[in-house]
Amino acid sequence: MTKVVAVTGNEAVANAFRQIEPDVCAAYPITPQTELMQRFASFVSDGKVKTELILVESEHSALSACVGAAAAGGRVATATSSQGLALMWEILFITSGMRLPVVMAVVNRALSAPINIHCDHSDAMGARDSGWIQLWSENAQEAYDNAIQAFRIAEHMDIRLPVMVCYDGFIISHSIERIEYLDDDIVKNFVGEYKPLYPLLDIENPKSYGPLILTDLYMEVRRAHAEVYKKVPQVVLKVAEEFEKISGRKYGLFETYRLEDAEIGLVVLNSAAGTAKDVVDEYRDKGIKVGLIKPRLFRPFPYGEIGDALKHLKAVCVLDRADAFGGSFGPLYLDIATSLYPYSIKPALINRIYGLGGRDFMPEHVAYVIEELKKIVETGKVESFKEYIGVRE
């Protein structure tokens, strides 16, 4: 029995955490994540879950406490945004390096300076090479579904890696949407009982986490670590397949929308994909062959599969909600360009930066880039590879 409710994205993810009931949660409040952990803290105080909620003095401490709890042998979850994720940076690498399956909701918010509490993707993009798996979510339903699947992915014995579940601050975290909740029993059964690997609290079998590894072995340790990520896509697909059986909702490594026979395409993450799909429909009605691809598994990035899905197009615009300063392109663009590089015939590829610091992403912005792409196909010329859109001159 599914239950249809009208809730915010944060409320939906807090409910997923309640249904999963991690052993330990350590988090520090930061807008727009605060509502999620505040709601979860209510579940703890109301006795709805037996989770040990650790109050800490910063996000650095929050993730450090999560590392300790996960190494001890517990199922662990946390959440953050923006500067909070930036402050966790050091511990992000320790979590993944020790293969601790911590799950973290990242409610995407712009990085300072200047200080801004609204959505963009610079926080999660700054952590994209920290060894955490990243699942991105278009709406509250996807955030809820990804949060549930994240535990199964993280805890899979073939990989044992931490997972970030990313969704847009305010746009998704604080807007009320219709979503379908699964029954508590179904979720509990789906995630199953937690099986620790090398728990420190198993004192009969002493062990050491985080040893000093110098020049004679560090390279081998990193090489072994790199190998693990190759197994992630299969695990993500297998978990998605099982999730479909309990929910009827289908997930992959990415979603394609009217892409198969398309000539021009858009690549876009998270909530902006919803707006873009509407405009794609309008252009399809006019006979323009436009499609869209929305990555879900952003780390590890499925280069082969995404390259294959895009290679037949004539022109593609990658929409980035974060810039990479230093004269480079947006982070999503760099990965899309890498996935297309092996093909001798490939689409013209442009990068448009949108929506920084919560700037509204409107249907006319989508129409503007589709017109740009049409022109590129007609003239065979790219006037500018990277531009900001929706910005005043």
Add this chain to the structure above:
Amino acid sequence: MMGWKQIPPGMVILEAGSALKFKTGSWRAFKPRWIEENCIHCLLCWLYCPDNAVKVKDGKRGEFDFDYCKGCGICALECPGKKGNKAIVMEEEVK
């Protein structure tokens, strides 16, 4: 030497007490010397040594274990000695 395919997940070490295999004595630039006649056997040196490099025998202070002593000098600093005379002094390591 281990190849990358033998690396355990997360480099977690499953063998207890494996630090014994890693001799850190060669890091030393200064070496503690025990002056037995000034020693009151309070065992503060044993308590403070971060490397477990002060040995105790029958409740009495024993010799240093130079395989692991890094020469940090903490024992010499903490040592009360007898009548103002330290029972541990640090001396420059000679090769």
